[in-house]
Amino acid sequence: MRTTIDGTILPVLRVMLEAGERLIAETGELSWKTPNVALSTTLSGAGAGGVFGAVRRSLAGGGLFMTEFTAQGGPGLVAFAAKVPGQILEHQVGGGRAMLVHRHGFLCATPGVTLDLALQRSLGAGIFGGDGFRLQRVAGQGTFWSMLGGEIVPHDLAPGEAVDVHPGLVGMFEDTVSFDITMLPGIRNKLFGGDGFFLARLTGPGRVWLQTLTMPGLAHTLAPYLRA
Template sequence: MQSKIDGTTLPVLSIRLEPGEKLFAETGELSWKTPNVMLRTTTSGAGASGFLGVMSRALAGGGIFMTEFSAEGGPGMVSFAAKIPGHIVEHTVDGGGSYMIHRHGYIAGTDGVRLELGFQRRLGAGIFGGDGFRLQRVSGYGRFWTTLGGEIVSYDLAPGEQLDVHPGHVGMFEERVNFDITMLPGIRNKLFGGDGFFMARLTGPGRIWLQTLTMPNLAHALAPYLGSEAVTDVAEAGGIGAAASLIGRIFE
């Protein structure tokens, strides 16, 4: 299985499949393919087994169903285009570690990669982390691809080293990194600072990937170019749906 990422601001992931190879992707991610690549909608993809496994993946943002891609009669190609400005990155899991990804970050993975809900180790992170609570946990064996918004800034945290990050900018991190929520200091900062009440505190050791573009920030930047009624309508969609609706209305 060979992969190629083309483009810059709105990249495209193209994967060459040989007969017998399988690729599992989120439903709705397909952009184009060769005719000999077959699709099969299934609930058992990405390592899910049984009802609880499927629900765990769905709660993490992966959905109840996955799409299985395979090539018949010769090599084939399937492509996935980014839905927002950002980057697509390839990763590998070998059974010795796992990753936590923001809930819209996972695109696709090879057979043997497991996708499920990533539970927070601390109650505060779950209650106040916003989208940080709905993390996707990726483990198993194989290769997988993620999409992060805007530019990607990565850090290798030493043991005990900490970084405070707005929860929406946390794109991905190794599971061994501790994720907790801390409050901003000072009443004036909380009420008038415009940065919210809470920050995600990431503690090493481990590698983290931060994204510079968040969906709320993108929607907020586009809002002045739309009428108030349009902003109200698309705000109810939330996340990527809101941003896509805003962009669509601009070009109507």
Template sequence: MQSKIEGTTLPVLSIRIDPGERLFAETGELSWKTPNVCLRTTTSGAGNSGFLGAISRALAGGGLFMTEFFAENGPGMVSFAAKIPGQIVEHTVDNSTSYMVHRHGYMASTDGVRLDLGFQRKLGAGIFGGDGFRLQRISGYGQFWTMLGGEIIPVDLGPGEQLDVHPGHVGMFEERVNFDITMLPGIRNKIFGGDGFFMARLTGPGRVWLQTLTMPNLAHALAPYMGVETATEAAEVSGVAGAASLIGRMFE
């Protein structure tokens, strides 16, 4: 199985599938494919089988169903386009380590890769971690691809080395990295600082992939424009409805 990542701000992942190979992705991720690539919707993809496995995957931010791709009568190609500005990265997992990925980070994987819910080891991280708490745990063996927002900043933490990060900017990290929540110091910082009350404290050893763009920040940046457009459309609809009502009363 060979992959190619094209594009910059909104990249596209294209994967060549040979006969006998299987690729799994979340439902609704397909952008285009060759005609000989077949699809099968299943609950047992990404290393999970049965109802409980699908529930675990859904709690991690995925779906109850997965799409399985396979090629017939020769090699085929399937492509997945990014849904937000960011970067697609290929990773290899080999049973020696596992990864924690934010709940919308998983994109696709080969057969042998397992995707399920990643539990936090400390209660504070679970209660106050926000989006950082609902993590997808990726293990097994094979290749998998992640989609992180904005630019990706990899950081290698040494043993005992720590980094405080806004939970939403934690895109992915090796499972051996300790993830905990720490409170910002000072009442003034908490109330007026605009950065929230809590930060994710990551403690090495291990690698962390930080993402510069988060979904809440993107939504916040677009909100003023969405609000104006929505209000305009509502006014137009209201005007049309009012005119129609007035005309209706004229002919009563």
């Protein structure tokens, strides 16, 4: 398997599969492929065990179904293009290491990678994290690719070190990082600051990937120009 990521603002991931090699992706992500790459839509992709596993995956922001791509009779190409301005990143999981990705961040993966709902470690994080912070847990063994919005800023946190971030700008983080919600101090800040009531507090050790663009933020910026 050979991969290339081309482009800048709207990149595309191209994967050259050898004969018999497979790749799993969310449904609807395919951009183009060679004719000898076969598609198979399945409930059980990315480690989901039957209907219940597929439902858990869909609650995290994925779909009930996944699409499996297999090269038949020789090498084949499959490509996935970004749908919003941002970056496509390649990651490795294995040895018990897992990543938590925002609900639209998972793009595709090799067989052996699992995709599941990430349960919040605290009640406050689950209630106040907002729809923009529903998480997918990517684990298992292999390679996966994420699609994050805008510019991506990796941030390494030492043990006990913390950073407060708008929840929608947390693109992904290692599962060694703890996530909680903290309330902005001061009534004036809450009511008139324009930053909402809550921030995500990420505490190390581990790496976080912060994104500078979210779909709600992009929609809000474009809204004045879409009015009739």
